[in-house]
Amino acid sequence: MISLSGFGGQIAAGTLTTIELSILSLLVSFAIGLAGATAKLSKSRVLNTIATIYTTIIRGVPDLVLMLLIFYSLQIWLNDFTDWLGNIQSTFDIEQINLDPFTSGVITLGFIYGAYFTETFRGAFMAVPRGQLEAARAFGMKPGKVFRRILFPQMMRFALPGLGNNWQVILKATALVYLIGLTDVIKACQNAGEATFNTFFFFIIAGLVYLALTTISNGVLMLLERKYAVGVRKAVL
Amino acid sequence: MIYIIQNYWQALLYSDGYQMTGVAMTLWLLTISCAIGFCLALPLSIARNAKNPVIWFPVWLYTFIFRGTPLLVQLLIVYTGLYSLDFVRNSPALNEFFRQGINCTIVAFALNTGAYTTEIFAGSIRETNFGEVDAARSFGMSQFTLYRRIILPSALRRALPVYSNEVILMLHSTTLAFTATVPDLLKVTKDAYSATYDPFDAFGLAALLYLCISFTLIFAFRKAEQHFLAFLKP
Numbered sequence: 367m368i369s370l371s372g373f374g375g376q377i378a379a380g381t382l383t384t385i386e387l388s389i390l391s392l393l394v395s396f397a398i399g400l401a402g403a404t405a406k407l408s409k410s411r412v413l414n415t416i417a418t419i420y421t422t423i424i425r426g427v428p429d430l431v432l433m434l435l436i437f438y439s440l441q442i443w444l445n446d447f448t449d450w451l452g453n454i455q456s457t458f459d460i461e462q463i464n465l466d467p468f469t470s471g472v473i474t475l476g477f478i479y480g481a482y483f484t485e486t487f488r489g490a491f492m493a494v495p496r497g498q499l500e501a502a503r504a505f506g507m508k509p510g511k512v513f514r515r516i517l518f519p520q521m522m523r524f525a526l527p528g529l530g531n532n533w534q535v536i537l538k539a540t541a542l543v544y545l546i547g548l549t550d551v552i553k554a555c556q557n558a559g560e561a562t563f564n565t566f567f568f569f570i571i572a573g574l575v576y577l578a579l580t581t582i583s584n585g586v587l588m589l590l591e592r593k594y595a596v597g598v599r600k601a602v603l
Numbered sequence: 604m605i606y607i608i609q610n611y612w613q614a615l616l617y618s619d620g621y622q623m624t625g626v627a628m629t630l631w632l633l634t635i636s637c638a639i640g641f642c643l644a645l646p647l648s649i650a651r652n653a654k655n656p657v658i659w660f661p662v663w664l665y666t667f668i669f670r671g672t673p674l675l676v677q678l679l680i681v682y683t684g685l686y687s688l689d690f691v692r693n694s695p696a697l698n699e700f701f702r703q704g705i706n707c708t709i710v711a712f713a714l715n716t717g718a719y720t721t722e723i724f725a726g727s728i729r730e731t732n733f734g735e736v737d738a739a740r741s742f743g744m745s746q747f748t749l750y751r752r753i754i755l756p757s758a759l760r761r762a763l764p765v766y767s768n769e770v771i772l773m774l775h776s777t778t779l780a781f782t783a784t785v786p787d788l789l790k791v792t793k794d795a796y797s798a799t800y801d802p803f804d805a806f807g808l809a810a811l812l813y814l815c816i817s818f819t820l821i822f823a824f825r826k827a828e829q830h831f832l833a834f835l836k837p
Contacts, residue, residue, distance in 0.1 A: 415744040426817035427810045428775035435810060437747030463773060541673035545782070552676060559687070566684035573672040573680065 373558035380554030381575050387471055388537045388549065394476025395536070399483020401566050406488050417484065424481035430542050436474040437546045468558070471543035475536060482532050490525035491517065523594040530587040534580055543577075551575050604803040607795045611710060614791045615812065624786040632705075632777045636712035637770055643717035648724035662721065669718030674776050677715055682707040682783045704783035712780075714774050723769060727762040728754060745758060760831045768822035771817055778813075788812060820832065 370377065396550045405417040424432065444463050494517055544552040555572040559565030613619070617627040651662045669677065682704065691697045702708050731754050781790035788809055792827045796805035 398750065414709040423810075423814065426814045428778040428789075428813055430775075430778040431792075431806055431810050431813060434789075434793075434796075435802060436807035438796070438806070491633075538673040542676040542779075544675070552679070561683075563687065565687045566680065568675060569684040573668075573676045576673055576676060577668065577671040 371558065371562050373554070373568070376554040376558065377575070380549060380551035381579075383468070383548065384537075384540050384550045384575075385434050385579070387468065387475070387540045387543060387548070388533075390472045391475035391479065391536055391540070392496070392533060394472060395479035395483050395532075398476060398480025399487050402480060402484030403487035403491055406484060407491055417455060421481040421484050424478055425485075429475075429478050429539055430545070433471075433480050433542055433546060435476045436477065437465075437467075437470045440470060440473070467543060467546050467548040471540070471546065471548055475539060475543070479532060479536050479539070482535070483529075485527050486528035486532060487521070489528070490521040493524040494520045510513065519594070521596065526587070526594055530583075530591075533583060533587070537579055537583065538576065604801075604808070607799060607801070607804055607808060610798075611791060611795045614786075614794075615788065615808070619786065619791070620691070622786065625788050625791050627818070628780075628785065628787040629774070629777050629816070632708065632712065632780055632817070633774050635709055636716055636777075637773055639658065639709070639713035640716035640720050640773075643713065644720035644724050646756075647717070647721040648728055651721060651725035652728055666722050669715055674711065675779055675782070676713050677709040678708065678779055678783060681711045705780075705785050708780045708783045708785050712773070712776065715776070716769065719769050719772075720766065721787075723762050723765050724758065727758040730749040730761065731758055763824070763828055763831055767821070767828075770824070773819060774813070774816060774820065 402417050402420065405413040406421075408414065441464075444465065448462055498516055498520070499512060502516045507515065540550065541552055544550050552569075552572050555568040556565070557567035562568070615625040618624055623631065647662050647665070650658050651666070653659045680703075685691050685707075689699055725813050735753055735757065736749065739749045744752065777787060778789045780787045781793060784790075792805050792809040795808075796802055799805060
């Protein structure tokens with residue numbers, strides 16, 4: 367039996383942080399992706415350009431560079447902002463807002479992977495037959511209802527393979543947040559390894575934790591794909 | 604911004620006077636790891652499609668493990684983990700090899716991109732049209748000639764768009780090299796940041812340089828696709 371030398375609790379807590387971080391970033395990037403895809407497909411040229419610039423730049427620059435850029439700059443911008451607020455309105459005092467690595471990790475990961483989700487959703491939106499949307503509008507449905515009842519459920523079926531990919535990438539990208547100082551599963555394993563002079567073993571444990579997480583999410587994705595494929599006839603070869 | 608460019612342009616682009624740094628280092632890491640990964644993936648992707656489980660199972664396990672864990676963890680295992688083992692430190696050759704950060708980085712990067720490339724090539728070999736294979740067999744081609752003349756040329760062409768994505772992602776992954784003290788573009792940028800405490804300018808400059816490299820690669824791959832996939836044009 368392998369022994370964790372009493373570091374099991376720390377490693378479990380680190381794993382929990384990793385899972386929380388990836389789920390929250392997934393939600394943020396999901397929302398940004400939906401908004402971005404809507405902007406890219408809208409008729410407004412301004413929205414189109416903004417969304418195109420956003421996805422091009424984010425997907426062309428390494429995520430780690432963006433993370434360091436946003437993590438260090440965001441704090442300075444926030445400080446400047448609160449300074450400025452305090453200067454123009456000395457009546458009430460504004461506390462300095464401090465960003466912890468977890469929050470900035472969620473913001474940066476969400477912002478970065480929002481660009482990838484934008485592209486996934488754009489492709490999926492375009493895959494929904496136009497006739498169905500026109501039929502829904504002809505029934506007198508409002509745009510919100512068309513989105514909720516017709517577009518979204520069908521779009522999800524086309525988007526799921528891409529979404530699954532993005533989720534796996536986000537899960538693995540949370541490892542980067544360790545580099546800006548978050549105590550995640552890697553940090554916990556590093557602490558344990560340095561204390562027991564057995565870094566090899568504990569980094570293998572970190573790898574196994576990630577392997578377990580990706581394997582479990584693979585299974586969940588397969589179930590989801592089956593759920594959203596209900597009522598779709600497949601060609602029998 | 605001006606200060607950083609004036610003081611660090613040489614280190615950011617090619618050298619700090621002692622060794623290769625910056626963009627040159629990043630490109631070297633990208634080239635060598637993609638080259639090793641490609642050579643690794645070619646035989647492994649054929650083995651991945653074998654009928655015999657003794658052959659395809661180890662390859663599947665390799666791609667499963669390397670695609671299921673973050674590159675950072677793999678790099679940490681190779682860089683700090685392996686060196687904590689006694690037999691590595693006691694054997695002179697291994698000791699010499701794994702003490703160099705750049706060797707560890709290249710090993711980790713090559714194995715990682717090799718796993719992704721194997722799956723890309725294996726998928727595209729699996730999609731080969733059965734008619735082409737039947738025709739080649741009926742010409743009396745041996746298994747080796749079949750792969751060399753028919754399957755591989757067409758499978759590698761069809762894999763090109765996906766493979767170009769993998770190369771771009773690998774470029775993004777090379778930023779991790781600074782954790783193993785390799786002086787790549789991000790390492791120089793971090794030095795510039797520590798000297799100026801100006802994160803937006805320092806990292807913004809790095810982002811611009813990475814953006815240029817990405818666009819050059821995308822352009823080159825688009826040209827390659829036009830050349831190699833010309834037969835698919837409408």
